Amino acid sequence: MNMPFETAKLHDCRNAFTETLEQLAAQDSNIVAVCNDSVGSSKLGGFGEKFPERLINVGIAEQNMVGVGAGLANGGKIPFVCAAAPFLTGRALEQIKADVAYSETNVKLVGISSGMAYGELGPTHHSIEDFAWIRALPNVPVIAPADRIETAAAIRWAAEHQGGCFLRLSRVGVPDLLPEGHQFRLGKADMLRDGDALTIIANGVLTHRAVLAAAILEQRGIAARVLNMASVRPIDEDAIIAAARETGAILTCEEHTIFGGLGSAVAEVVVDAAPVPMKRLGVPGVFAHTGSANTLLDDFGMAPEAIAESAEALIARKG
Numbered sequence: 001m002n003m004p005f006e007t008a009k010l011h012d013c014r015n016a017f018t019e020t021l022e023q024l025a026a027q028d029s030n031i032v033a034v035c036n037d038s039v040g041s042s043k044l045g046g047f048g049e050k051f052p053e054r055l056i057n058v059g060i061a062e063q064n065m066v067g068v069g070a071g072l073a074n075g076g077k078i079p080f081v082c083a084a085a086p087f088l089t090g091r092a093l094e095q096i097k098a099d100v101a102y103s104e105t106n107v108k109l110v111g112i113s114s115g116m117a118y119g120e121l122g123p124t125h126h127s128i129e130d131f132a133w134i135r136a137l138p139n140v141p142v143i144a145p146a147d148r149i150e151t152a153a154a155i156r157w158a159a160e161h162q163g164g165c166f167l168r169l170s171r172v173g174v175p176d177l178l179p180e181g182h183q184f185r186l187g188k189a190d191m192l193r194d195g196d197a198l199t200i201i202a203n204g205v206l207t208h209r210a211v212l213a214a215a216i217l218e219q220r221g222i223a224a225r226v227l228n229m230a231s232v233r234p235i236d237e238d239a240i241i242a243a244a245r246e247t248g249a250i251l252t253c254e255e256h257t258i259f260g261g262l263g264s265a266v267a268e269v270v271v272d273a274a275p276v277p278m279k280r281l282g283v284p285g286v287f288a289h290t291g292s293a294n295t296l297l298d299d300f301g302m303a304p305e306a307i308a309e310s311a312e313a314l315i316a317r318k319g
Contacts (some may be wrong), residue, residue, distance in 0.1 A: 011053045012143045012171055013151040013169045013171075017167075021080060022050055024159050025050070032080045033054065033082060034056045034079050034080070035065070036061060037060050038082065043104065046237070051287050062092040063091060065092065066092045066095035066100065068081075069100075070099035070100060070107055074105060083110075085168060086124070086127035088111050090127075096137065101138055106164065110167045112171070113170065113171045115204065115205065117171045119290065119292045120290060123287040127258045129256070139163060141316060142233040144204040147208070149177070149178040151169060170204060187231050189236040191226070191227055192210075192227070194223075196246060198250065199228070199247045200225070200253065201227045201230065202227075203254065206302060207226075209307060210226050210307060211226055212307075213304045214308075222311070229274065232265055240273075244274035244276045248277070248318050249278065251281065255283075255297065255302075257283045257284075259285060262282075263281070266280075281307065
């Protein structure tokens with residue numbers, strides 16, 4: 001984090017996903033990829049060239065795709081089932097529930113271009129309910145990496161994990177946040193900045209915006225803690241409780257509706273164990289409109305300056 005984000009190189013986490021998947025597949029012949037006519041958007045072209053017999057394109061048939069993945073898992077394969085996040089989760093939710101969660105199959109669900117990454121295509125292509133849908137299911141960890149480094153680490157973790165999981169990957173470019181060699185730990189948050197005035201908790205593409213907001217607050221004499229909460233389920237209860245007790249207020253930021261996602265998961269811990277003033281930033285229970293992903297985040301109050309302003313208002317409530 002030495003380089004200012006304004007000048008830092010932005011990376012597409014999909015590239016980190018497929019580069020890592022190709023490396024893993026070269027080491028383990030059981031790793032396969034399944035997609036829904038999304039070889040291009042899932043960045044699986046290189047995988048298909050190197051392992052043509054291990055890339056299965058079922059066409060635009062997401063329910064069948066999840067079933068195929070479950071069948072492959074039952075046959076001893078390690079399937080990474082890839083599709084645009086709104087269609088993987090929305091169209092195939094019943095199959096995810098029955099064939100992955102209930103059956104406890106070793107299927108790695110990869111939701112590509114999540115959140116509002118398909119901004120110009122409008123509400124039908126926004127995936128702002130997926131945390132809530134998948135988080136409600138047992139046996140399926142929900143993960144939203146913050147950058148390319150954490151994406152690669154999460155893919156390596158998923159390949160080793162015995163069981164299903166849901167990885168939420170955006171196409172929106174983000175700067176590096178985590179150090180090279182970072183090891184993903186399920187259910188554990190990473191503190192990117194420490195502070196005692198309040199805690200900002202974010203994941204995915206909102207993480208670097210949270211860090212920028214904390215830098216703005218620092219210029220105003222306010223020390224904000226920033227937690228990268230890539231693991232939404234299970235969530236790091238210890239880190240949340242410590243944040244509540246040590247900083248006295250919590251602000252969450254997510255590229256998701258404020259109902260059922262990261263903010264809700266954090267609030268569940270706060271209300272049970274350490275009640276403090278809290279605010280959830282996200283899409284406020286409406287269909288997100290059409291526009292670029294970054295513009296939409298700004299419109300919903302998640303520009304760095306707006307996050308800083310929400311933090312100041314929350315600190316005032318500590319009273």
